[in-house]
Amino acid sequence: MASSPGIPDIVIGRLPIYLRALTQMLQQGHSITSSHELGQRLGISSAQIRKDLSHFGEFGKQGTGYQVDHLLNQLKNILQVDREWPVVVVGAGDLGRALAHYRGFVARGFRVVGVFDTDPKKVGTGEDENRVRNMDNLEDFIRKNSVRIAMLAVPAEAAQAVSDRLVAAGVRAILNYAPITLAAPPDVHVQYIDPVMHLQRMTYYLE
């Protein structure tokens, strides 16, 4: 999770938000926008958006604003999603299969190229790229396909062990759906998705 250069992590975290909003704007036919308009949509100040973008260059025009498609492409380039990253899904339970079937990845830079599970009943089920593979072949597959990104949808008890195998095989980014904090080397990026944590954050404010 180390970030050597000068750009704050929190800024990087907002770029995908901008990217998503700009994509939507383009779909809605907006060809020009401004930091003010974008900010209003997202509940972010216009100053923050301009400041964030200024870390990477100048993308706008005084008096006019930003060309949506141009800014979009710049952000894709910065985030390195102007290409298609192969991704493996580990765990073929309900969630793993939902991830494997999800149609929204490709348009945004990712393609699920392999799904893995230990359960012999699950291995072999599913169509094409979603055919569930045996976990024994995990490392081979990752190496042969130069996979750098994995989504982890196994039970909490298994998550750390699987994570270690992924890292050893060359994975450098893990999106972990198991509700535990993973231990990983500093050059491996881990992000967490745990719906319960989001819900618990909201119940604090309820009533």
Added chain:
Amino acid sequence: MASSPGIPDIVIGRLPIYLRALTQMLQQGHSITSSHELGQRLGISSAQIRKDLSHFGEFGKQGTGYQVDHLLNQLKNILQVDREWPVVVVGAGDLGRALAHYRGFVARGFRVVGVFDTDPKKVGTGEDENRVRNMDNLEDFIRKNSVRIAMLAVPAEAAQAVSDRLVAAGVRAILNYAPITLAAPPDVHVQYIDPVMHLQRMTYYLE
């Protein structure tokens, strides 16, 4: 999303992380811990953990640390997850069904009490509480069951309209899986889960 009292939002957001780690510690048989130990596990400084907790009271003992089960219960109380919140899932696609089937909610304060979809082919499928209900009955169901929390797993195009209906019916917390920013009144809390945004955040650092 308004937070009137003095406790920073960012602090509230860390409490579920502490809660999760403490639960795991208890399972592993630790009955006592310290801010230092907890911090190491989570990659957070011990000072920050003590500072965060100090907003809510004094939960430790000098020289000793924290009684895990006691701190756990205190945090559950603060976050209001020392009870069981009824939750509806809207959208019975792959993701919605995965959420409906997920066994991990109940132990952490939430119970899926209803699943809704517009598709007549889906309505009526599923067992017991997971039986998919017709969207026409959404408002009635929410009111009758005093539901305050919803998980939104519908296509992006439908999300805003469904959100408006949920809010009108009394929902005050929405966990949105659709990849769009929702517009909602200030007293409605919205959290977002978009795996692609997490992936895009990591690709920035790859290579």
Added chain:
DNA sequence: TAGATTGTTAATCGATTAACAATC
């Protein structure tokens, strides 16, 4: 030109960390 909006600097605000007295 007049109006609008950028990119950037300086000021403000808030969060994190370091340090330590209190005390178990």
Added chain:
DNA sequence: TAGATTGTTAATCGATTAACAATC
């Protein structure tokens, strides 16, 4: 008692915001 760790204060650090010259 001696060692350890809390809760809290003050210092540091970093992020956000306000303001504005530049300029399209």
